[in-house]
Amino acid sequence: AQKVTQAQTEISVVEKEDVTLDCVYETRDTTYYLFWYKQPPSGELVFLIRRNSFDEQNEISGRYSWNFQKSTSSFNFTITASQVVDSAVYFCALYNQGGKLIFGQGTELSVKP
Amino acid sequence: KAGVTQTPRYLIKTRGQQVTLSCSPISGHRSVSWYQQTPGQGLQFLFEYFSETQRNKGNFPGRFSGRQFSNSRSEMNVSTLELGDSALYLCASSLDDRGRYGYTFGSGTRLTVV
Numbered sequence: 001a002q003k004v005t006q007a008q009t010e011i012s013v014v015e016k017e018d019v020t021l022d023c024v025y026e027t028r029d030t031t032y033y034l035f036w037y038k039q040p041p042s043g044e045l046v047f048l049i050r051r052n053s054f055d056e057q058n059e060i061s062g063r064y065s066w067n068f069q070k071s072t073s074s075f076n077f078t079i080t081a082s083q084v085v086d087s088a089v090y091f092c093a094l095y096n097q098g099g100k101l102i103f104g105q106g107t108e109l110s111v112k113p
Numbered sequence: 114k115a116g117v118t119q120t121p122r123y124l125i126k127t128r129g130q131q132v133t134l135s136c137s138p139i140s141g142h143r144s145v146s147w148y149q150q151t152p153g154q155g156l157q158f159l160f161e162y163f164s165e166t167q168r169n170k171g172n173f174p175g176r177f178s179g180r181q182f183s184n185s186r187s188e189m190n191v192s193t194l195e196l197g198d199s200a201l202y203l204c205a206s207s208l209d210d211r212g213r214y215g216y217t218f219g220s221g222t223r224l225t226v227v
Contacts, residue, residue, distance in 0.1 A: 099146045
């Protein structure tokens with residue numbers, strides 16, 4: 001079965017702290033894609049990153065970085081020097097065949113000034 | 114480049130009625146997927162269309178249906194609405210149906226059934 005687990009339901013940090021959001025996935029496929037999305041209060045899911053199963057390079061984009069480890073089936077997301085605007089719900093997702101994304105339950109991040 | 118457009122943004126319907134939601138994908142995108150988001154169940158896949166054909170369907174009753182037109186625009190219909198159908202309905206578009214290009218989501222339609 002395919003599954004995505006985000007064990008952290010809520011995280012609260014103070015501005016400028018670093019924060020890591022965990023994501024663990026299960027799949028038997030050898031080729032798959034992993035995603036992170038941000039959902040602000042407006043409701044729209046904002047695409048952050050896509051990673052395919054053959055590319056284990058970590059990625060950094062500004063204050064965001066992602067650590068993909070196939071050995072532990074994890075795809076963690078770190079925000080460095082968090083800001084109030086980072087407050088949102090973050091979803092990790094696994095691509096299944098046929099256009100289906102399997103989402104984790106989401107982590108609600110609250111960044112306080 | 115216009116994003117994914119969903120209409121309407123908000124809807125209030127009465128139990129037993131039916132509703133149609135619309136999704137216009139990004140120009141050139143041929144795949145449209147629909148998701149239901151509720152506080153209890155999270156984000157759940159409804160169905161996916163590619164080139165006017167339903168390619169995959171989630172575990173939802175037959176009251177939930179959809180279609181895709183030749184211009185890739187998609188509609189989903191829910192008949193005989195139940196209170197539990199109250200949710201945020203999100204659609205996503207992609208260039209293909211293999212996940213290679215990622216998925217862009219619309220702002221959603223928030224449906225309230227009273």
